Amino acid sequence: MASNSSTAVNHGQRLPETSSRCSTEIFTAAHNFELDNYPLLDDMGADKYVSSSVFTVGGYDWTIRFYPDGDGNQKNCGGNVSAFLYCSSQANNVKTKFSLNLLEKKGKIGLTKYGLLEHTFSPPTYDFGYPEFFEKSRLRSSPEFKTGCFIIRCVLTVTKEPRTEEIKRNLTVVPQPNLQDHLQQMLKDGQGADVTFSVSGRLLNAHRYLLAARSPVFKAELFGPMKEKETQTIIEIDDIEPSVFEALLHFVYTDSLLLDDEHNKQDRVAKFQHLLVAADRYGLERLRLLCESKLCVDIDMDTVAVSLALAEQHHCKDLKEACVQFMAPRNVLQAVMATDGFKHLVESCPFPPLLMKDILDEVSHVLNGYEHFQASGHPMYDGTVTTNLNAAFIDRDGGGRRRAAGGRLAKRGRAPPMYIISTTSTVETTSEAMLMEK
Template identity: 40%
Template structure:
């Protein structure tokens, strides 16, 4: 059975729901509460406050108390948030803060990330440590003023998420980008062309704005001394008309022209010339495309010539591929490479590159 060309798609959305509240607990006559001791019952508790449908309170131990550990806390004051609601299990976070009396701004002393508070065990308290602040530090700080201490607690309760109703997705099909097609049409049109090139006896016209957009070298040339001219004439030396024609095709279409009617050797030669042009005009994408095509035709007869070519035009990836081909070849294949004219030429023109080949072969033998 053939698959349907149109699939009905529905969807829903989950959104987290939170409720946040703040409780301010002011302790007057702080010094009068010192010496209560560090027993479980030696604390001052705020009035209960409701946030997220649950009741909470702040516990203050002036002589410290380790609710959840055996730590010695007599040199500290301890502060805890407590979940009071019976039989409750709540996902929440809390931020315990002290008010700076000189600035009127509170500072965070402890921040608990969202976790489970359960009323039936010790998880109902936060934080999980008793050393909220050293007593000596507190008493020398601006948090204590006129024997008054203000504790703020911000509680954020994560509630049941809201899930939207199921709805039908109405998708609008968007065709793929056709900008290259539209720009490519200008290649065959004379309207708006404002620069002329003379290449090997042939004349080419083009849109300078496209050339400057695609090549920093063309941009420098066209924005240089001739920028005031209405029509610009540029002569290009040492390039075949067919190569420049392929270069313009890529500039306008971001693709190579069809070469189906070319012989393989002719095609390979064209790609090499096109790579040279791409290097000259700093068109990196075109250069890499040419490198890939050249690599795909790499073989015993061509690897040495290709290595010399890659070294000359700074094609690092292609050069590395050639070195790898030669370094990993067996003795018979390497003998065939050495017998080629390309290898003889490489030996004369780039002897240092051969050193890289032999160095790699030595490394491979050690592995």
């Protein structure tokens, strides 16, 4: 009954909660104790030692004590040198792991190879080590004995006592930055707006200081020598779609793309194509790159021609490369040439010769080795695609000019350019033919 009552009381409520943490710290360090002129220490006398300087590890002071004739207080140390680690702090219950080894002067050759010793230093004794550290006879016969230089190296790890502490919970929850949300709401509400754009008849309000801070073009239009007249309350924009300009303003205020509500891929791509042009026009480099990355992903037969033209006009290197690579295979290039987008592109925005050369260069990489297939009469390499491609561009001003171009090429004894390009001469032929028609 009591259990059910307790459950009912606590049901739906958050229980009081506290936390604590147990932590154990360890500290490790090394100390080298150099013994110079060792022969002068020989026969120093039992129970007599030399000491290193004090070094600190884990908050405790330590020294190395070396007995050249052994520690007389230890049994069975006759004929040996002794070495001990001494706790100069004389603390209680100090847990350690350490090693003591004898090295030659340069520290590269170890005369001993002792492992780790585990010891807890407590009263009444504060030293621990090796009564029989090394035989004196072997030490005297060592080549290093004449130079009299040795090193005692100590590697010491001190483990501190476990410590438990309360974990203080920070009950203050700092929210995520929301400046973008506030600016987006300011754009939506239009409160304090001091400039209005009429975009194809649709009115969009904005704040001129924010526009100027984000775009050098807006800054020049609103505050520079080319600023609109003070009496002009509405700025007319007739060459940008309202939805595109709205997306541009959204980026200006939030530094992010307006979420796509376009379910049709072609409509979405067209929107990014228009937005890329607007971004370039207003000097919004990050927005231009965002649009470029979106267009690189959505390349297909129907959109590649327009995207390639935009890439060339607005210096989008990655988009241009992606479009050219997409068009390179023979069957793809033929299909692209048959689209309305490509035909419109040829009529309204002809490719410059250098872009034509880039396309043909990429074609040559995709289908290299054409000479072998051409010699064998392979139908894949009949020259149809590039001949048609050249004709499409040469014929953009009318059939008469195309025929004139064909006549000039024929008089010079040149064959129609091949689709597969293995030498620069064919590329130059294509480019030259295009230049002749300008």
